[in-house]
Amino acid sequence: xxxxxxxxxxxxxxxxxxxxxxxxxxxxxxxxxxxxxxxxxxxxxxxxxxxxxxxxxxxxxxxxxxxxxxxxxxxxxxxxxxxxxxxxxxxxxxxxxxxxxxxxxxxxxxxxxxxxxxxxxxxxxxxxxxxxxxxxxxxxxxxxxxxxx
Numbered sequence: 308x309x310x311x312x313x314x315x316x317x318x319x320x321x322x323x324x325x326x327x328x329x330x331x332x333x334x335x336x337x338x339x340x341x342x343x344x345x346x347x348x349x350x351x352x353x354x355x356x357x358x359x360x361x362x363x364x365x366x367x368x369x370x371x372x373x374x375x376x377x378x379x380x381x382x383x384x385x386x387x388x389x390x391x392x393x394x395x396x397x398x399x400x401x402x403x404x405x406x407x408x409x410x411x412x413x414x415x416x417x418x419x420x421x422x423x424x425x426x427x428x429x430x431x432x433x434x435x436x437x438x439x440x441x442x443x444x445x446x447x448x449x450x451x452x453x454x455x456x
Contacts (some may be wrong), residue, residue, distance in 0.1 A: 308338065308340055308344050308348040308349065308351070308352045308412065308416070308446075308450075308451075308452045309338070309339045309341070309388040309449070309450065309451050309452075310336050310337060310338045310340065310352060310356070310441060310449070311336075311337040311350050311385070311388065311447065311448075311449060311450075312316040312334055312336050312337075312359065312361075312447070312449075312450060313335045313345045313440060313442050313445070313446065313447045313448075314333075314334060314362065314442070314443045314444055314445075314446035314447075315330070315332070315334065315335050315381075315442055316443045317329070317330065317331050317440070317441050318329070318330050318334070318381045318438070318439065318440035318441070319381070319427075319438070319439050320332075320381065320428075320430040320436050320437070320438050320439075321436065321437045321438075321439070322431045322434045322435070322436055322437075323400055326425065327429070327436075328381050328428035328429050329377035329381070329428060329432060330378075330381045330426070330431055331378075332373055332376070332377075332381070332440050332443070333373050333376075333378030333380055333381070333422040333426075333441050334356065334359075334361075334378065334379075334380045334381070334442070335380075335381045335383070336356055336380060336381070336382045336416075337353070337383050337385035337427075338382055338383065338384060338385060338388075338413055338416055338439075339384075339385045339386055339387070339389050339403065340361065340384075340386070340389075340403070340404040340408065340409040340412045340413060341389055341403065341404055342402055342403070342404050342405075342408075342452075344404060344408075344412055344443065344452065345412075346412075346415065347445050347452075348374045348412070348452035348453075349412055349415040349416055349419060350419070351452040352390040352416055352450065352452055353419035353420055353423070355450050356373070356380060356408045356416075356420060356450075357372060357420060357423050357425060358372050358374075359363055359372055359373070359448070360375075361376065361448070362375065362376035362379065366430060368376070369425050369446075370417075373425065374423070374424070374425060376387065376395075378425075379426040379427065379428065380420055380426070380427050380428070381419065381428045381429070381430075382413075382416060382427060382428075382429050382430070383429070383430035383432060383436065383438055384409070384410075384413045384432045384433070386400060386404075387403075387408065388398070388403075389403035390400070390403075390416055394413075406433065407414050408444055409432075409455075410432050411434070413432055414432075417429055427444055428453055434454040438451075
């Protein structure tokens with residue numbers, strides 16, 4: 308699994324004219340599922356998202372997690388994180404998981420974060436979404452459960 312994680316002051320996701328998810332301070336996680344991903348990748352990603360120390364403590368050091376800081380998480384499915392742009396001009400998405408597998412693992416990430424006690428909002432899997440955010444820092448990180456970067 309891959310994720311682009313941004314520390315945000317606020318973030319929201321809209322489908323059509325309806326806002327389906329919104330958070331205040333916390334993390335926006337754009338999550339992509341690969342063909343070879345499994346429940347072990349979900350465990351890795353949930354652990355990283357809830358425990359990344361990217362929020363400042365009283366001394367201004369990045370020592371607090373989203374849990375420690377009282378923040379929320381907005382999780383948005385993003386199959387394009389598996390886009391391969393090395394050849395030609397059109398990305399290949401052949402490494403992205405198919406719909407049912409991707410949805411199951413995406414929902415497992417959401418459930419895992421909620422089970423940890425975090426407030427979690429989501430986009431709508433498979434929908435054309437508009438994501439708005441106010442990046443804080445900015446802090447943007449790339450996660451890959453396979454360790455490829």
